[in-house]
Amino acid sequence: MRNYSHKILIESIKRLLRRGDTTHLVKIVNKTHVADLAEAFRSLSLSHQRKLFDMISDIEQKGVLFSELDENTFMEFVEKMDLNLVVEVLDHMPTDDVADLVGRLPEDKSASILEKMKKEGSEEVEGLLRYRDDTAGGIMVPDFIALREDITSREAIESLQKEHMDVEMPFYLYVVDEYGKLVGVSSLRQLVVVPPDTTLKDFMITDVIAVKTDVDQEDVAKIVARYDILAVPVVDEYGKLVGIVTVDDVIDIIKKEATEDILKMAGAGGEFVETQSVVRSTRIRLPWLFASCVGGIIAFIIIGRFEESLNKFVYLAAFIPVIMGMGGNIGTQSSTIVVRGLATGRLNVRDIWSVVFKELSIGLILGIVYGALIGVAAQIRYSTVALAISVGVALICSMSIAALLGSMVPMLFARINIDPAVATGPFVTTAIDIISVFFYFTIASTLLGI
């Protein structure tokens, strides 16, 4: 059975590369699963990557390695590679992966690659390139079994034995009419069970779960996950079957979308940045921090206007952190729950008011609990009832408003089709900071009679 310790694999490869021990390397490379190899690949230098790549004897393995590389690694890697070898590898890869890779290259490069590729493959790839990357059309593969509705189950079995031995996932047998329109689905099992002379249209399932080419990949993933299917057929605007999206691609989409949401909410870009350089990471993270910097400047302008209050009661300053912190935290809780709820389909935009009301209630309850607590702490420390009440009331306001904004803003963004994950982070956090500070000083100045 397989050994999953990548640490050992990566270290052996590195050691052998340093030593230049090609014999052992070739052995390791060709007995290691290509998915593990791809992982090791990422932590190697470019020149070591090239060496390792040349040692892979199976051209299809080379292809799998290509598809497993992330965008930047792949771009760097093929830049100095012989174009003919690139083309040879691409010719042995599934067309959806080829379209993915070729779509990322500069146009002149991709054009010359497509020209050199085998005609059948390049036509399929060009077909896929017409669709947007993140739609069903962009991620589908043309590897499916389509049978005509008017043939019998015996004819179907015969045709399967002759023609479709190389299909990647032969679980669903799609049934089409004379124009290629998807009209039903069946399975190997059903073919064997029915009498051999039954025509497909008499026993196929007509209620087929399918998606159009322009459906967003996230929705495709949701459908595959929801209905527990291994592949979903993709049809064009006329209902013609043009491809399938398989469950392994769906898994990648689900993981990627979750990662993107998490990173976006933290204002750390959409794609995974850890493999990127310091300069690039800095650039990605700079803008969100700018939003919070502007928020900070507004906060200091606001506090500046309460200079008089601060002069009289200097310890007002001591409660700024707790009021900002508690507001910010409950706001993050609310917005996280809503953004993730929307992404997983547990929450729906139409429920906006019930969700916001619920969050507001929670914010109010928690505000009262912690407002009382901090109020008592303030009273103990400074023995000024008006201050204690100010702090308590400010905390209640800050936490309620934070829960309100934290739940409402992502809902509103989703409603006007702006990605809630991207917008929520900077907007909500900054707004809560400013509002909390403003309320706190206004309440305190009033209650302290300044």
Place this chain on the structure above:
Amino acid sequence: MRNYSHKILIESIKRLLRRGDTTHLVKIVNKTHVADLAEAFRSLSLSHQRKLFDMISDIEQKGVLFSELDENTFMEFVEKMDLNLVVEVLDHMPTDDVADLVGRLPEDKSASILEKMKKEGSEEVEGLLRYRDDTAGGIMVPDFIALREDITSREAIESLQKEHMDVEMPFYLYVVDEYGKLVGVSSLRQLVVVPPDTTLKDFMITDVIAVKTDVDQEDVAKIVARYDILAVPVVDEYGKLVGIVTVDDVIDIIKKEATEDILKMAGAGGEFVETQSVVRSTRIRLPWLFASCVGGIIAFIIIGRFEESLNKFVYLAAFIPVIMGMGGNIGTQSSTIVVRGLATGRLNVRDIWSVVFKELSIGLILGIVYGALIGVAAQIRYSTVALAISVGVALICSMSIAALLGSMVPMLFARINIDPAVATGPFVTTAIDIISVFFYFTIASTLLGI
């Protein structure tokens, strides 16, 4: 083709329930996919849920509905249901789902259910209940095809036609030795391609990807995703094949784990809380806010000790929000990148120092950029060079330390096997708040000569 508008479905069902229009309801219920029905189910009241459930005519559909319900809904739902009906439904469900549901019930209830269930099913369920919920053993199904290594491909095909027609996912044919030990894997396609007299052991793949029963479900999901397989076999401590984990369950795990990580990082509990009551949600979110409340109290004690500085330079208070906010935000970015990187396998605990060093560099660069910016803003507003420098330097310190802590803490937690997502949120945020405030006042008091 299917219509995905759940809004319309849910509203029709609600309307018909209010009207008591059973005829139409029965029609809708029995032609709607059970996954869609489960979604509608969640937004109904308990009494309406019961009505709808009774209208489902197919007992297996009832079973699927059971497995689709979330924990709380299911518990409420079966509480007042006739035990015999519950048992009848469970008897028609896949054993892994039954084990999942029965495992959640109070012990007396689950015992009486298992007693009433058909012997074969209840034994399988009890078998599964021995394993922890979140391990390969807890999520596997016993529905697999195992063939002896010494039979020929012809015998294998015959046995498949006779025996295994009801297996859920007949893609992989596992090969076992005389003791049931997993020794290889093959596929339907290979069976057909080789000469009929070849024994399985001569053409099976021996390098099988498999997991032990005690492997964490997250690792099982990673393996299925990594190797693009549709199911992974599960073996016991002796290597005996005891079940498989299928890709549809893996998708659920990946989604659930991502949701859990996101919510935990925001201190909003592990399970999805939106469907829970206000009281329950409040209780789940209270503890994390307590950590941040304690942090706030510490911050006000610290600021209190700098009362003298504040008395002399009251506008010191004005910069508390920006220093806390910027530190908090960059800390969140760092910890989010690390937590998600660890979860997806893009980062590894052994890389701790290179990751931390990189984050520290980013924190330092961004700290210098924004320190300069805010320093200039402070100079413009208050024309006090020492103050401007204090604010700038404090921001650089705060942002560097935040990036350092944000990346190091989750790495350290992961190393000592504490879930980094759970620990990072409260710990990092609170620590950064306190440290930022402390550094700011210390630097400012020194530079302003107090």
